[in-house]
Amino acid sequence: MSASKCSRLSGALIEQLLDSVDSVLFDCDGVIWRGDQAIPGAAQVINRLKEKGKRVFFVTNNSSKTRRMYAEKMSGMGFNVSEEEVFGTAYCSAVYLKTVCHVEGKVYLIGSDAMRQELEAMGIPHTGVGADHIVGRQADWANVPLDPEVKAVVVGFDEHFSYMKMNRAFQYLSQRDCLFVGTNRDTKLPLEGGKAVPGTGCLLQAVETAAQRRAQTVGKPHRFMFDCVASKFGVERGRCLMVGDRLDTDILLGSNCGLKTLLTLTGVSSVADAEAHQRSGCPERQGMVPDYYVDSIADLLPALQG
Template identity: 35%
Template structure:
């Protein structure tokens, strides 16, 4: 029997190697541990790749930004595959299912199979399946969650069907909700509205034992390559505020997806490297899980943020972009 673990937003696991050791500074009476992370050199790259059997890549900010492929990614993935490395792609973006992400990879010219993709929409469905969930789920989110719930046979309501619904707040108005809903899943939703917030709130507060599941709590996301946009944390925050409950988080940095992947492929975690662009999700996900970690500066995190006295999360290495691993490519005679 496979035992899969989850954490709440207030219960993210911390391991001894999750936080940086380095110079201690004082700010406002608080002691801060400055993160010490070396910039990856070619010898560092060789050592890291040699010690790694499986690479787990975040997508937004590592593979692409919005709908634009980041320079050098196809060649880097081809190089790692030619070296016999297993490649897995993990994203907190719940708007697409694995089938949807397979299509996106294909549209960008990348040959990635559905079995190599783990999205937070998949993680939400997999979590419900792992606990033998038999009730209905109410979804604040988009088609990715709905498709993944269909794949595991979980009945669902809400989602895109509630996109245009409005609340008039007339005198005496009462919103009815389905008492058979046993879980509310909150994922990124470009059509979030007051109706959805109220319906989710009623289910969580009034249906005994109703689960509150968040695909992730990311503050921002890359919907386009032009700027950052408010992330799923804003949707989850609305429901947290109205219910006064903490969600079960199934996306990064919670442990569920990593445990699922490691169990599925019988992986040793000390032979996995997590590659991401976010300190508080990707790198913390790797550190908490006992993985090697590599931060790329092609997404959210800047070198200034990494080296800030306010940051105490240190990757094993950092580099400008994933394609910096191409330094390992054999030189043709």
């Protein structure tokens, strides 16, 4: 494996990397916390980076919380963080609808209450949150009442996802001028103890299969999530570091946006995974090879305490 990629970050190399960046983007779950527990040393790393004048942002594909909810969670773990520094897909999807799609009308939302709140904060009307129970027969389902003001279907994580919700989205998307947006394509949500549950990508693929249409997704690894940060805070690509635990989302986002990349081994992906991508010879998989890796972001702490 080339020494220029996927090098262990340690010693003087840490200081060199940190000196070369002004901004650092952190994924959340698996990087700064696992479940409801902070990664040991993570809060100290974040807080020391800020004390040294670095701008720190948090980018997560999880759409189950608002920016404020994430900031409150992190503050409770000892992180020095403000709501404006958090960029989740609930918020970014609302920004995308408002600034890129210029949606006029309502959104049919397959998603969480947090997504509802972020849409409302952007002044975007919506329908669909909560359970949608099966009633009648198949002929009734095909003629389910639709809101004529709906101009977009948005799919995020929804614990109430059902056949009827998929059907209703399908009926809206049968109208070719109806926009179709997904928060992310993560197929599973890793949990503590090696467990996992199906992720938003499973729900999105179900709707895409039914509608025979492909959604535009806003979460990692797509550039829009970085664009949200960069446009608001003037982040310079060449002096920005992306830190994450997943090669196919975090590291690929960094590669797609021309950022420096750092893999931490406290979450999903391993060095062996990165090496397999490097050996593959596939250009797309090459984008999932990080510049550096550490066992934990706590490995940065000695260089920050000097």
